[in-house]
Amino acid sequence: MNEPITNLWSIPLLIVIPILTAILVNLLYNKANAIKTIAISSSITLLAIALISPFGFQWFTGQPGVIPGGGYTFSADIFAWRLSLEYYYGSLQQILIVIMSLLLAFVVFISTRVLKKNFGTYIGLLFLLYTSAAIIIMVNDFYHLWIGVEFGSLLVAGVVAASGESISQKAALKYTFFSALSGAGMAISLALILGLTGYSNISDAIRFMSNNQLGGMSGVLYVAFGFLILSWIYAGGLAPTHPLKSDVYGAAYPHATILLQTQSKLMLVAMGLIILRLFSGLPFAKEVMLAISVITMMLGVVMALLQTDFRWTLAYLIISHSGLVTVGISLGTVAGIIGGLFQAVNDIIYMSILLLCCEAVLYFGSGTSIRSISGIAKSSPWLTGAVIVGALAASGIPPLNGFQSELILIQAALGQGLPEIAVIILMVSVTTFIALFKSIYSIFLRPADQTIIVGKPSADATTTGLSPVPKVLFLALAVLIGIAIILGVYPNLALNFLNETAMKVVYVPWVP
Amino acid sequence: MGSIDSIYDKVKKYIHDFASGRGASSAMTGYMSGELQTVVFIMIIAAFFRLFSIPLGMVILIGVVAAVLYFAPTIKTMERENASDLNQVLFWVVIYFAAIIAVTLWGR
Amino acid sequence: MEMGELKGARGIVALVALVIIFAGVLFSFLQLNGNVARGISPEYNRLAYLEAPNNLASWVYDLRGFDTFIETGVIYVGAVVSVLALGRGIVKVKGPREEEPVPQTSFDFKPDTVPIILKYFGLPAIMLIVSYGLLIVTGAATSGGGGFQCGVIISSAYLLGMAIYGKSNPLNLGKKFLIGLGSIGWATYGLCGLPGYLATHYWQYNVGADLWSSYPGFPGAVPEILRTVFGDPFRLALVLKEGTFYSSAGIVPIINLGEAFNVIGALGLIFLVFAYGWSDRKEGET
Incomplete structure (x- = not known):
């Protein structure tokens, strides 16, 4: 099923290139042209590597696996306990990292165009954010997972604080405060599993647990499960920590939120699958995950209805749709997991479309509140078209991509005998539509009245005081809308990547 | 909130709680649909208890409907409880975590 | 929410919740007592001395x-x-006027x-x-x-x-x-990590110490020059009655x-x- 190769060339590059880029652009600090060249070429390189890479493992530092009967091996086909840190690059990793690389390239391009000087550190943080998500989706090791989550949460705070407003500084501070709690919780969980099995490699720990009957140890497993769930909740912004995460999404620049939400979705998927692989045999484990997901969906979408700022509406919708991703994973069946993973892919895409439109609204210079700006449709019809397509995709309307994954999720829920879940998923998509159109109507479609000043972003920013919407933003919108339509018409293009992962998680959980 | 409030007082309070300080009509729509959504969501979640036993589910559903109507408008409470206040979030995390531990450890 | 609010019913609920959490964690630690598996760690002990004291x-x-x-x-x-x-x-985004950074x-x-x-x-x-x-x-x-x-x-x-x-x-x-x-x-x-990666495709393979390249089944080979450049400056000799043993931390x-x-x-x-x-x-x- 897996390629046995343990020294896959692409995995270290996907981690080390963004790190070196980040160090370099942070050092360059205010040399805009050099930063632009380095950052854009590096992000395109990453996309290329992710696209052409074959599948396989990377055993960092080249330590072998220990064969139980004696001797060592360097092949992943032979049953052996791993000495080294193991990463795996498979079909799930490929599709997610390719999408993330594409978004990184667009975000880096846009931010080098629209930001004032001194953006070296900021671009560096964006690259490291990418790294942290790549680490978490590829890693097959508890200890490294913990480091990845710590690294990632620190970076989230950094990216948010970089916009320098008091609200974003507060959001960053609150988020880091909680990372202490969830990081420590995850460390306890790690310590318990390590104590029980002696293996920090996830595959090895699962093998050990299935070979040795640990029924008497269920108390330890449950507490480990609880703490792991706690950090899953925190990293992905599920209820009850969603107010902190929505603050983060709303307070960062929309283009940064694209990467922030991508990172969260990847964390949700990666940690959710690990929790499922480890604990799906325990009674009540899936039910706990399901309950958290349902509550997140519900709270997120209801809170989105109450917002009067497009940025904050989107922030709460991202939370709510994270719940959709985890509902699928928590169902624990093949269909459910496929639905959850596909939802994650689609979610990243259509939320990026909406966030890019939100970013463009910001350039009009009157904020993104529905009270302060209106009538954009007249000056930017294309943007209005894009935001409507994004909203339709998010609400699960055919032929766009959101429809396909929500259909799979609803079928999976019905197949499990849980029609309530199906109803809730339907309600979430309808409410998403209402919440989005409340903002879209006010900002884009409502005719501008005299009290509200609307400017048209012109090519010459100095005369109007407004910044032009960069052309690359429209290019990004076009590409993402293209992907949304293609995935909506031919869902199998993505599903082929996800089937194998779902089968492995359900039937051979020790295989990454 | 005495039980001897007249229907008029209840309706007045309901309307007042909605409209307090938020005159914008688009915000009002949000609150109205949010309220309806919340009630339906809570009812659906209550219906989940049918998985354990159907009579229990029925009793809980009726109880929840009564409670929701009594405490209406729920959306105000929802908004308050979803504030990004650290103490608030910490409180809910502790409750969640206790529930997870209690259900998984002693729920069998 | 103010801290004062924790004194009422909420405080009692939070207290009960904390007691449940502590009981659960304590219970699990007690259960773990005496059941710790050593797993992979003896293998690390067996290998570590080959590189550095x-x-x-x-x-x-x-x-x-x-x-x-x-x-x-x-x-x-x-x-x-x-x-x-x-x-x-x-x-800062170029166009819109925004709040100044917090002083x-x-x-x-x-x-x-x-x-x-x-x-x-x-x-x-x-x-x-x-x-x-x-x-x-x-x-x-x-x-x-x-x-x-x-x-x-x-x-x-x-x-x-x-x-x-x-x-x-x-x-x-x-x-x-x-x-x-x-x-x-x-x-x-x-x-x-680069020298090891270029030689063997294992990132951060310790080319100076080079513990594994002679083991059968190891993919790739470490050139002599890398072993010399990264190994020799840090080579240590352990002189014993049985003979002199060399190792390098690479x-x-x-x-x-x-x-x-x-x-x-x-x-x-x-x-x-x-x-x-x-x-x-x-x-x-x-």
Whole structure:
């Protein structure tokens, strides 16, 4: 099923290139042209590597696996306990990292165009954010997972604080405060599993647990499960920590939120699958995950209805749709997991479309509140078209991509005998539509009245005081809308990547 | 909130709680649909208890409907409880975590 | 929610919840007692001495070296983000007028009020501490110690200098220098993985120690030149009655140097900027 190769060339590059880029652009600090060249070429390189890479493992530092009967091996086909840190690059990793690389390239391009000087550190943080998500989706090791989550949460705070407003500084501070709690919780969980099995490699720990009957140890497993769930909740912004995460999404620049939400979705998927692989045999484990997901969906979408700022509406919708991703994973069946993973892919895409439109609204210079700006449709019809397509995709309307994954999720829920879940998923998509159109109507479609000043972003920013919407933003919108339509018409293009992962998680959980 | 409030007082309070300080009509729509959504969501979640036993589910559903109507408008409470206040979030995390531990450890 | 609200019903609920959590965690720890599995760790013990007399250095910087690389990144990012919160690298979108960054005030260090006797003893103390830090990092592979400890020690010397002499202290490290040092440190650590990667496609394979390339089934081969360049400078001889045994820690000492640079840069920058604030102006300008 897996390629046995343990020294896959692409995995270290996907981690080390963004790190070196980040160090370099942070050092360059205010040399805009050099930063632009380095950052854009590096992000395109990453996309290329992710696209052409074959599948396989990377055993960092080249330590072998220990064969139980004696001797060592360097092949992943032979049953052996791993000495080294193991990463795996498979079909799930490929599709997610390719999408993330594409978004990184667009975000880096846009931010080098629209930001004032001194953006070296900021671009560096964006690259490291990418790294942290790549680490978490590829890693097959508890200890490294913990480091990845710590690294990632620190970076989230950094990216948010970089916009320098008091609200974003507060959001960053609150988020880091909680990372202490969830990081420590995850460390306890790690310590318990390590104590029980002696293996920090996830595959090895699962093998050990299935070979040795640990029924008497269920108390330890449950507490480990609880703490792991706690950090899953925190990293992905599920209820009850969603107010902190929505603050983060709303307070960062929309283009940064694209990467922030991508990172969260990847964390949700990666940690959710690990929790499922480890604990799906325990009674009540899936039910706990399901309950958290349902509550997140519900709270997120209801809170989105109450917002009067497009940025904050989107922030709460991202939370709510994270719940959709985890509902699928928590169902624990093949269909459910496929639905959850596909939802994650689609979610990243259509939320990026909406966030890019939100970013463009910001350039009009009157904020993104529905009270302060209106009538954009007249000056930017294309943007209005894009935001409507994004909203339709998010609400699960055919032929766009959101429809396909929500259909799979609803079928999976019905197949499990849980029609309530199906109803809730339907309600979430309808409410998403209402919440989005409340903002879209006010900002884009409502005719501008005299009290509200609307400017048209012109090519010459100095005369109007407004910044032009960069052309690359429209290019990004076009590409993402293209992907949304293609995935909506031919869902199998993505599903082929996800089937194998779902089968492995359900039937051979020790295989990454 | 005495039980001897007249229907008029209840309706007045309901309307007042909605409209307090938020005159914008688009915000009002949000609150109205949010309220309806919340009630339906809570009812659906209550219906989940049918998985354990159907009579229990029925009793809980009726109880929840009564409670929701009594405490209406729920959306105000929802908004308050979803504030990004650290103490608030910490409180809910502790409750969640206790529930997870209690259900998984002693729920069998 | 105010703290006062915790006194009512909410407080009781929270208390009950905490009791349940503590009971659960305690119960699980008691259950774990006596049931700990050793798993893979004896194997690490068997291998570590082949590289360095200080087993810890082998584990932390070679066997699980990539973990430590990302951990080093946590320190680096911690410094970057802390300093960012104080103003370095805050970005603004070109067009819209937005809120100004939150103004930062610096701590009030008053080196003039430090007694003269402290100023006399300060310099030798700083010199001693710095030499101790250098001793620690150079002995990383052979004795207890390493880059992280060295970084912490030297940056504490820097803090001592700032406290006694103010901004122009004997270790007069500027902010650009500190940022550069931290970046070079982390990049050095990262690039130490490159020789092994080029030779074997295993990132950070220790080409100097080269424990595995002669083992059957090992993909790739380590050229003699790499073994010499990275192995020989750090080769150690253990002279026993049974004969003389050689081992080399390979890239571990270089990694430790990188780690030390990174930590000095990161912690020093945090100290400097928290004490004196950040401005994008060049040093010396007012």
